[in-house]
Amino acid sequence: MRTALDALRARPRLAFALLAALLVALPFLVGAGLGNSWVRVLDFVLLYILLALGLNIVVGYAGLLDLGFIAFYAIGAYVYALLASPHFGLHLPFWAILPISMALAGLFGVLLGTPTLRLRGDYLAIVTLGFHEIIRIFLNNLNAPYNLTNGPQGINLIDPITIGGHALSRPLELFGVTVPSTYLYYYVFLAFTLLVMAVAIRLQDSRLGRAWAALREDEVAAAAMGINTRNVKLLAFAMGATFAGLAGGLFASFQGFVSPESFSLWESFLVLCMIVLGGMGHIPGVILGAALLTVIPEALRYLGDLQRATLGHVVLDPADLRMLLFGIALVIMMIYRPAGLIPSRQRKRELTARDGVAEQEQASLYDAKA
Amino acid sequence: MADLLQVQGVTKRFGGLIALEDVSLSVRDGEIYGLIGPNGAGKTTLFNCMTGLYDLTGGEVRLGGVLLNGLKPHRIVEAGFARTFQNIRLFANMTALENVMVGRHVRTRIGLVGAILRTPRARAEEAAIRDRAVALLDHVGLRGKARTLAGHLSYGDQRRLEIARALATEPRLLALDEPVAGMNPTERRQMADLFQRLRADGLTLLLIEHDVKLVMGLCDRVAVLDYGRKIAEGEPARVRADPAVIAAYLGGEAA
Ligand SMILES: Nc1ncnc2c1ncn2[C@@H]1O[C@H](COP(=O)(O)OP(=O)(O)OP(=O)(O)O)[C@@H](O)[C@H]1O
Ligand SMILES: [Mg+2]
Numbered sequence: 032m033r034t035a036l037d038a039l040r041a042r043p044r045l046a047f048a049l050l051a052a053l054l055v056a057l058p059f060l061v062g063a064g065l066g067n068s069w070v071r072v073l074d075f076v077l078l079y080i081l082l083a084l085g086l087n088i089v090v091g092y093a094g095l096l097d098l099g100f101i102a103f104y105a106i107g108a109y110v111y112a113l114l115a116s117p118h119f120g121l122h123l124p125f126w127a128i129l130p131i132s133m134a135l136a137g138l139f140g141v142l143l144g145t146p147t148l149r150l151r152g153d154y155l156a157i158v159t160l161g162f163h164e165i166i167r168i169f170l171n172n173l174n175a176p177y178n179l180t181n182g183p184q185g186i187n188l189i190d191p192i193t194i195g196g197h198a199l200s201r202p203l204e205l206f207g208v209t210v211p212s213t214y215l216y217y218y219v220f221l222a223f224t225l226l227v228m229a230v231a232i233r234l235q236d237s238r239l240g241r242a243w244a245a246l247r248e249d250e251v252a253a254a255a256m257g258i259n260t261r262n263v264k265l266l267a268f269a270m271g272a273t274f275a276g277l278a279g280g281l282f283a284s285f286q287g288f289v290s291p292e293s294f295s296l297w298e299s300f301l302v303l304c305m306i307v308l309g310g311m312g313h314i315p316g317v318i319l320g321a322a323l324l325t326v327i328p329e330a331l332r333y334l335g336d337l338q339r340a341t342l343g344h345v346v347l348d349p350a351d352l353r354m355l356l357f358g359i360a361l362v363i364m365m366i367y368r369p370a371g372l373i374p375s376r377q378r379k380r381e382l383t384a385r386d387g388v389a390e391q392e393q394a395s396l397y398d399a400k401a
Numbered sequence: 402m403a404d405l406l407q408v409q410g411v412t413k414r415f416g417g418l419i420a421l422e423d424v425s426l427s428v429r430d431g432e433i434y435g436l437i438g439p440n441g442a443g444k445t446t447l448f449n450c451m452t453g454l455y456d457l458t459g460g461e462v463r464l465g466g467v468l469l470n471g472l473k474p475h476r477i478v479e480a481g482f483a484r485t486f487q488n489i490r491l492f493a494n495m496t497a498l499e500n501v502m503v504g505r506h507v508r509t510r511i512g513l514v515g516a517i518l519r520t521p522r523a524r525a526e527e528a529a530i531r532d533r534a535v536a537l538l539d540h541v542g543l544r545g546k547a548r549t550l551a552g553h554l555s556y557g558d559q560r561r562l563e564i565a566r567a568l569a570t571e572p573r574l575l576a577l578d579e580p581v582a583g584m585n586p587t588e589r590r591q592m593a594d595l596f597q598r599l600r601a602d603g604l605t606l607l608l609i610e611h612d613v614k615l616v617m618g619l620c621d622r623v624a625v626l627d628y629g630r631k632i633a634e635g636e637p638a639r640v641r642a643d644p645a646v647i648a649a650y651l652g653g654e655a656a
Contacts, residue, residue, distance in 0.1 A: 241506070255452055256570065258475055
């Protein structure tokens with residue numbers, strides 16, 4: 032195994048080609064091996080990777096603890112739903128809507144960021160939590176006096192993404208092969224995920240990425256070295272929200288249906304868990320975290336069938352069991368790998384250098400704004 | 402010579418504690434100006450007031466005639482005022498090079514779009530940032546330490562790195578808060594040489610320092626703070642002989 036990996040490392044072109052082939056073949060492999068419902072899970076893996084990459088900019092890069100991230104996902108999804116469904120009778124094409132979803136979510140990112148600029152850590156987390164609930168309550172209640180969101184019923188019959196005249200909700204006949212809808216969405220989501228990954232990598236490795244890292248390490252020193260901490264924070268919020276808006280739009284078209292229920296607080300926690308589990312600030316870690324936390328709960332569904340087969344009835348509801356195992360897994364992680372499964376070098380040091388953190392705390396108390 | 406920095410009647414109160422009271426001083430273009438005084442005299446507080454970390458209770462600070470009061474810290478850096486910290490505040494988990502590169506932020510432009518598209522301009526700027534940072538590390542004597550984590554550097558090297566990071570902002574005035582604290586005599590001499598070189602390059606230095614010998618040998622003028630008030634100012638030799646200064650340093654017994 033190790034020698035095979037080393038051989039690939041020595042030949043990056045070959046490794047790249049193999050990876051590309053694997054990504055292209057993946058839905059067919061998964062579909063053949065596990066059934067088509069698992070390709071749907073694969074699609075959700077990609078959506079969650081998009082979300083996790085977005086939240087990673089806010090939490091992982093800039094160090095701003097955001098517990099309301101799914102609000103931006105909801106905004107992106109509803110923008111898509113309103114502009115491509117019978118609700119208003121609008122049917123704009125996806126390439127026109129997605130930029131609007133992203134822009135509006137980004138704008139809300141700035142809107143949330145502005146009043147929270149002075150807050151840090153726990154306080155920021157609480158405000159973002161509140162923001163999430165506000166958005167959800169609005170979505171639930173904006174059906175009267177004017178019916179904007181259709182309330183708890185949500186919006187139905189959202190147009191699928193249509194490329195070259197083919198709606199992705201229908202299977203595609205290609206060279207005698209029938210490619211199901213979930214496979215088609217997989218490729219679209221994959222393309223967006225790769226794009227967003229490239230953006231995230233480039234941002235991290237730029238003047239702005241350094242400013243975010245400096246902000247995370249020591250806000251006072253960053254300001255005293257000439258960084259406009261306000262703008263840099265707002266940019267982090269806006270970028271993260273933009274990614275979430277994109278994911279939201281894709282989600283709406285894929286599901287064909289949105290309602291406030293899809294955007295519960297639990298989802299916000301879940302995405303945060305993904306980046307914490309995988310390794311905050313480190314893109315491979317973030318991707319692994321998103322993949323694991325999407326796939327594992329799905330796999331645990333089989334526990335219900337297993338109980339029925341062996342015991343004749345379900346003793347432990349798999350949904351409850353999932354939560355339990357999830358909690359245990361996170362606790363174990365925090366004890367043994369606090370920086371995540373594949374942590375970034377910098378983050379790992381931040382979390383392991385105990386004296387350093389204590390010192391910095393002291394320093395920021397002393398030099399903080401009077 | 403013209404005054405580069407003018408501090409006029411600066412007062413800073415923390416609740417009931419008066420940390421600075423009506424402090425006025427001016428630093429001339431191209432000089433090395435020393436700020437001394439016993440522990441708790443208010444030296445660091447004055448730095449924090451000048452660099453926008455604290456709001457002033459009263460008074461004015463001007464750099465090259467530009468009023469700094471009320472400006473955000475990054476604006477003050479932009480105006481040409483850079484500083485180091487007494488209790489070192491490096492970005493400990495970033496490399497030495499990255500720390501200095503952060504200092505270039507204020508003099509560079511590339512934003513979101515440039516970073517995402519990696520335009521030729523963005524790449525050229527990034528290369529220039531890196532080159533400048535490497536040169537500055539060399540300049541302060543940290544050649545070969547570029548890839549070391551700031552937090553892993555020796556104490557003396559951390560102080561040097563803080564200076565390099567501050568220099569990266571292209572200041573007119575460099576304010577150093579006890580830059581040789583914790584260094585041995587050899588290192589202190591090297592640092593004094595560095596300060597001379599910086600001055601020769603056209604920089605103005607404001608220096609907080611407890612090492613009287615270093616201050617006397619290096620500074621053109623010094624001011625003495627005691628309990629938040631300026632009790633003396635002038636050439637080092639004269640200030641040293643000032644009875645008020647002697648009393649302040651020897652404490653209550655001599656007064
Ligand atoms: N943020 C703050 N809040 C309350 N009091 C403060 C604050 N910062 C400084 N002080 C007080 O102001 C006074 C001056 O402190 P300062 O740190 O400026 O002294 P200093 O001259 O730099 O001393 P040292 O030589 O020990 O560094 C001290 O009494 C200190 O306790
Ligand atoms: Mg001090």
